[in-house]
Amino acid sequence: MEYPLKFTKCPNCGSESRAIESVVKEEIENGTIKPDSKFALLMTQTPIFDATQVKVLAPRKIPLMLGYFDVCTACGTFYCVEMHKNTGLVEPKLDGPGIRGGGPDGLPFSKS
Numbered sequence: 118m119e120y121p122l123k124f125t126k127c128p129n130c131g132s133e134s135r136a137i138e139s140v141v142k143e144e145i146e147n148g149t150i151k152p153d154s155k156f157a158l159l160m161t162q163t164p165i166f167d168a169t170q171v172k173v174l175a176p177r178k179i180p181l182m183l184g185y186f187d188v189c190t191a192c193g194t195f196y197c198v199e200m201h202k203n204t205g206l207v208e209p210k211l212d213g214p215g216i217r218g219g220g221p222d223g224l225p226f227s228k229s
């Protein structure tokens with residue numbers, strides 16, 4: 118499968134008008150945000166990694182799925198607009214009772 122997956126039309130009504138995207142376009146035209154700015158109603162980051170099953174002894178790259186969601190202005194359907202496959206980095210964490218995956222910033226995962 119090739120990424121990013123892009124869904125340009127509402128799966129419910131077929132409209133290409135989305136709420137956040139339309140406001141972002143206006144703000145870019147107004148010059149208040151940079152042309153390459155990326156916003157979404159909801160952005161998700163899903164590491165494909167099971168910290169309960171794998172001990173991390175050295176930094177390890179893992180698949181990291183990024184989802185961008187928006188809402189249709191015609192019918193209100195909330196849907197995925199883009200899905201990206203990136204790589205995340207899990208680093209050893211030595212301060213706990215066991216060695217588990219975790220990022221250097223204290224968060225469980227960080228982008229590489």
Ligand SMILES: [Zn+2]
Pocket residue numbers: 127128129130131132189190191192193194
């Ligand atoms: Zn729609």
